[in-house]
Amino acid sequence: MATSVNYGYVNARIRGMKSRLLGRELLESLILKPDTDAIITELGKTPYREEIEKAAVQHAGLACIEVALRMDIARTFRKIYSLFKKEMDEKYARILLNRWDVHNIKTILRGKNIHEPSSEILGCLIPAGQLDEATLVELVKQPDVRGVIDLLATWRIIYSLPLTQHFKEYSEKRDLAVMEYALDKFYFAIALDTIRGNTDDDRIMREMVATEIDVTNIRSVLKMIRDRIPIEEAQEFLIPGGAVLDEKRLVLLVKAGTIKDAMKQLAGSPYEFLGQVPEETFKQEKISVFEKELERFLIRKGTGWFFGDPLSIAIAIGYVWAKFTEVTNIRIISRLKMADVAEKIIREELVYV
Amino acid sequence: MEQANPTRMELIRKSAQIKLAEQGRDLLREKMDALIQEFFRIMQNVSRSRDELDAMADVAQQSLLIALATDDPVTVKSASFATKRGLSLDITGKNIMGVPVPVIEKKRISKSVFERGYSIISVSGRIDEAAEKFEGELDLVIGLAETETALKRIGGEIQMTRRRVNALEQVLIPQLKSQAKYIKNTIDEREREDLFRLKKVKKIIDRKKKAPGDVAAAPPVTPSSIVSG
Numbered sequence: 001m002a003t004s005v006n007y008g009y010v011n012a013r014i015r016g017m018k019s020r021l022l023g024r025e026l027l028e029s030l031i032l033k034p035d036t037d038a039i040i041t042e043l044g045k046t047p048y049r050e051e052i053e054k055a056a057v058q059h060a061g062l063a064c065i066e067v068a069l070r071m072d073i074a075r076t077f078r079k080i081y082s083l084f085k086k087e088m089d090e091k092y093a094r095i096l097l098n099r100w101d102v103h104n105i106k107t108i109l110r111g112k113n114i115h116e117p118s119s120e121i122l123g124c125l126i127p128a129g130q131l132d133e134a135t136l137v138e139l140v141k142q143p144d145v146r147g148v149i150d151l152l153a154t155w156r157i158i159y160s161l162p163l164t165q166h167f168k169e170y171s172e173k174r175d176l177a178v179m180e181y182a183l184d185k186f187y188f189a190i191a192l193d194t195i196r197g198n199t200d201d202d203r204i205m206r207e208m209v210a211t212e213i214d215v216t217n218i219r220s221v222l223k224m225i226r227d228r229i230p231i232e233e234a235q236e237f238l239i240p241g242g243a244v245l246d247e248k249r250l251v252l253l254v255k256a257g258t259i260k261d262a263m264k265q266l267a268g269s270p271y272e273f274l275g276q277v278p279e280e281t282f283k284q285e286k287i288s289v290f291e292k293e294l295e296r297f298l299i300r301k302g303t304g305w306f307f308g309d310p311l312s313i314a315i316a317i318g319y320v321w322a323k324f325t326e327v328t329n330i331r332i333i334s335r336l337k338m339a340d341v342a343e344k345i346i347r348e349e350l351v352y353v
Numbered sequence: 354m355e356q357a358n359p360t361r362m363e364l365i366r367k368s369a370q371i372k373l374a375e376q377g378r379d380l381l382r383e384k385m386d387a388l389i390q391e392f393f394r395i396m397q398n399v400s401r402s403r404d405e406l407d408a409m410a411d412v413a414q415q416s417l418l419i420a421l422a423t424d425d426p427v428t429v430k431s432a433s434f435a436t437k438r439g440l441s442l443d444i445t446g447k448n449i450m451g452v453p454v455p456v457i458e459k460k461r462i463s464k465s466v467f468e469r470g471y472s473i474i475s476v477s478g479r480i481d482e483a484a485e486k487f488e489g490e491l492d493l494v495i496g497l498a499e500t501e502t503a504l505k506r507i508g509g510e511i512q513m514t515r516r517r518v519n520a521l522e523q524v525l526i527p528q529l530k531s532q533a534k535y536i537k538n539t540i541d542e543r544e545r546e547d548l549f550r551l552k553k554v555k556k557i558i559d560r561k562k563k564a565p566g567d568v569a570a571a572p573p574v575t576p577s578s579i580v581s582g
Contacts, residue, residue, distance in 0.1 A: 110434035180472030
């Protein structure tokens, strides 16, 4: 077991943070609130108070809640990152939090590609990863896609590598998806490369990342089947390194031709629950239903790590997933309450951890 | 009322005008009937398309709501940045009973997830579904734009034709008929006067013939003497 002394402190802090997560009862009480203002008042009595107060200066109603949630998630994850940075090698925190960097870089590139105003792009960024707000603001200030990539390369930010490599292809096709695929694949490749060691932490992290790759690949396979993508092109959209499903098996899933047949092939794997969705979901080819099931699976697996080795990265993984789920749940409740959606449907959309 | 010369030529001219106006009115009525038929045919399509559009809009809003709630509005907005902004449409025209109506080329707006400009790896199926529903809605809106414009123009043409028919029926034809009647009455009156005058002359001549001795003493026949009897 590596650096258990450091984990003692960091995990104690994270456990403390976990104890402040909202319980099921509080989510239930939010569902029963009559309107958005009542939800804001209730959230003001929770650890979200500070962010709610800050957000309320500029926003009201639903926007206030959503901005506060975004601020809270950014602050929380940056706090975890700084805890890891101070106490030990932050490589695990990087893997956990860099997905927000990928999201931010993609958003900036998309915005620059269509010459969206900087304020609009900035409003869509979540500075919860390694790239802080000042860095993101500088990136947004660049005049075009090329400028953003050049600045990333100048600052030696690793995500400039896939972007530089695929910039020519993007310029020829004028298709940003080319760079986005490269960026997504690079994120997972780097993550797997970072944790290829034999320590317990590496093993735990590898299992989590590989499961995420599986889930991502299954989602892509479902989309490919539904949109009848030729088998030859399928590999372009698959990420290597899954826990259970390798590339060969994924191609076989695509070859199945129908979602039902593909899901039958998952029998015996941890994803066989996908074959048990209602029959009409197969007929309608409604990917979101499968996706919801996959997300529930991933969240349960992620938060399940919290009960793993107390002196390992498992606690941080569990907390990140639990926090992310909580924020999602509050957002779902606020949005759906405002739209006057029935409480039963709201409960169906939530994932309890 | 326009002053008309009470002459036979004028009466013939007015009769011809009445005939032409009545022919025009009948033709316009036929056109109006045909336009009304076309109008109702298109209206059935429009109301069906409108119902479809309403249903699609509801579903699209529902999908968007779920995507915004679960994936965060900033993620949805970020994905929207990746899609193309413009939409080019080819519009030509056709004629329905002389009414120019637009024909919008049926171009499929709905795209596959691989054509939306973002990586499918990081964008959730909920966002894809919302995009798909709104693309479907856009397809319906374009189709509806064509039929609704046609409906509007045909409706306008029906109104205009009705006004023309009414103008012919209520104003021009009665006016022409009244002018023709006036001319006819005037001519008849004049004919009756002439006949009366001739009869009077004949009477005077006959009277003179009966009393040949008084011929020299009788006053000469003048128009005023005929009228006064």
